[in-house]
Amino acid sequence: MYYYGHPYMVYPYYLPQSMGMVPVNYAPIYRNNLIQSTVRQQNQYPPVDTEQLDKSVHKFQDLMKQANLLLAKLAEDPVFAKELMSAAQQSKSEKVNKMIESTGITIDVKTSFTPTGIRIILNNSEIAGQCCNLLIALRW
Structure with a gap:
């Protein structure tokens, strides 16, 4: 050394x-x-208000229920999963979105896919940028 x-x-x-x-x-x-x-005095934080957090949690629970509908359909129906994957690999965005909406999802869905997987974003906010989004990334 x-x-x-x-x-x-x-x-x-x-x-x-x-x-x-x-x-x-x-x-x-x-x-x-x-x-x-x-040593300076540390800044005091304002009192905690959980109202917005409670709203976010309830909205996110709704997102989870919607995501569960989609995942249950993909898990239980291999024919549906094969059709979805085939449409995505052929870059048929409209067909993929219609198939996802046919699972019973009632909220806004955005999808993007690559040869290795699909990304599904569920969004239940009334105004863009507010609560909440859920990203489901699945590989195939």
């Missing part, structure tokens, strides 16, 4: 943890031209 007296020459981007780091809670205070270090 070789010993290198200068680790920066061998590893030019190496910087030990102790060098060049100032703790996050360090705040110098200048008094009479002297620097005194003190």
Whole structure:
């Protein structure tokens, strides 16, 4: 084993943890031209409101029920699964979406597929970007 007296020459981007780091809670205070270090008070967080979380959880439970319909159909009906895979491999997006909707799903569905699998996004938000999305990625 070789010993290198200068680790920066061998590893030019190496910087030990102790060098060049100032703790996050360090705040110098200048008094009479002297620097005194003190620890800042941590910011207080606002009180917790779980109303939005409760709404998200209930919406996501609905997504899970919808996803269960689709997965149950794929698991129980091999003919349906074969037709879905065949349509996806032939890039028939409309047929794939109609087949997925025929399983009983009542929410917005977006699909994309590759030669190795399919990605199904279930979305039950009224406004784009709000709660909730569920991504189902299946390989074949």
